Amino acid sequence: MNKKYPNELKVWKGMEVKDAIQEFSKAGFCARGLGEAHYVWKKMLEDKECVKILSAAGALVPGGMRNVFTTAIKTKLIDVLVLTTGSILDHDLIEAFGVRHEQGEVNVNDVELAKKNINRIYDVYLPNQGYILLEKKLREIFPKLPQEELSPSQFLYELGKNVEDKDSILRVCAEMKVPIFDAGITDSITGFHTWMYSQDHKLKLNPQLDIRDFLELVWKRKRYGLIILGGGLPKHFVAGMMQVTGNSLNYAIQITMSRPEYGGVSGAPLREAKSWKKVAADALTADVVCDATIAFPLLVASLL
Numbered sequence: 557m558n559k560k561y562p563n564e565l566k567v568w569k570g571m572e573v574k575d576a577i578q579e580f581s582k583a584g585f586c587a588r589g590l591g592e593a594h595y596v597w598k599k600m601l602e603d604k605e606c607v608k609i610l611s612a613a614g615a616l617v618p619g620g621m622r623n624v625f626t627t628a629i630k631t632k633l634i635d636v637l638v639l640t641t642g643s644i645l646d647h648d649l650i651e652a653f654g655v656r657h658e659q660g661e662v663n664v665n666d667v668e669l670a671k672k673n674i675n676r677i678y679d680v681y682l683p684n685q686g687y688i689l690l691e692k693k694l695r696e697i698f699p700k701l702p703q704e705e706l707s708p709s710q711f712l713y714e715l716g717k718n719v720e721d722k723d724s725i726l727r728v729c730a731e732m733k734v735p736i737f738d739a740g741i742t743d744s745i746t747g748f749h750t751w752m753y754s755q756d757h758k759l760k761l762n763p764q765l766d767i768r769d770f771l772e773l774v775w776k777r778k779r780y781g782l783i784i785l786g787g788g789l790p791k792h793f794v795a796g797m798m799q800v801t802g803n804s805l806n807y808a809i810q811i812t813m814s815r816p817e818y819g820g821v822s823g824a825p826l827r828e829a830k831s832w833k834k835v836a837a838d839a840l841t842a843d844v845v846c847d848a849t850i851a852f853p854l855l856v857a858s859l860l
Contacts, residue, residue, distance in 0.1 A: 707765030781807030787822025
């Protein structure tokens, strides 16, 4: 950020989310990082040449972030999604088909949960019926899709058009023409059932074709901004594709709890990506050490 403030965050009665996030910029530590992320994302929105990409990894739909995603998409805070189907879209579809994630307990007997056919994701419960219904509904939708080889982005767009739930991330992306990329879609229940269906049907899923589709987006040599939730494969996919096209990110925000010392991509700070030229030398960046289920909704609410 180009503004400097004394370290004094103020609060007041009736304070709005936008005000709170801007006040964070006047503090230190993680609060300052969140304030800087708001500033960088706002600059992305002001830059009419900027393509705004959101990469997301982790169980964010089980964590309650489904509406935050759809709100960000509907209000055009983002233009492109890069994510992991297994941890996000499988759960989006399960919710769309009528099985909800529920608040549970951390200190619980997991063997007893298994006997009740309940899956636990930290303090969130998901009945196994959700996966049974997911398979049933996918088998009903698959015949309606183009019976040909599809990239994951093409497949997810066609799938989204056939989802009835108006709150579904997949449906909203299809309606808003926001592409979804997932180079690791085979590591998901949706990907598995697609493969099963493809054994005796012409519908095929080719994950490598997402390279083709994403490159068509970034070959245009516009300006690019990336909001990273959690890191992992989605972060690496976007940064790698920018690198091979000779482009660099002009804006970047990273929200993660991972550490950099072990050399993993999820904990690597954005300044490290400048050595790879994945992030431009003069890019506006913000590293936020925070749980995405806290930072992501606050940032979206502050930008609406």
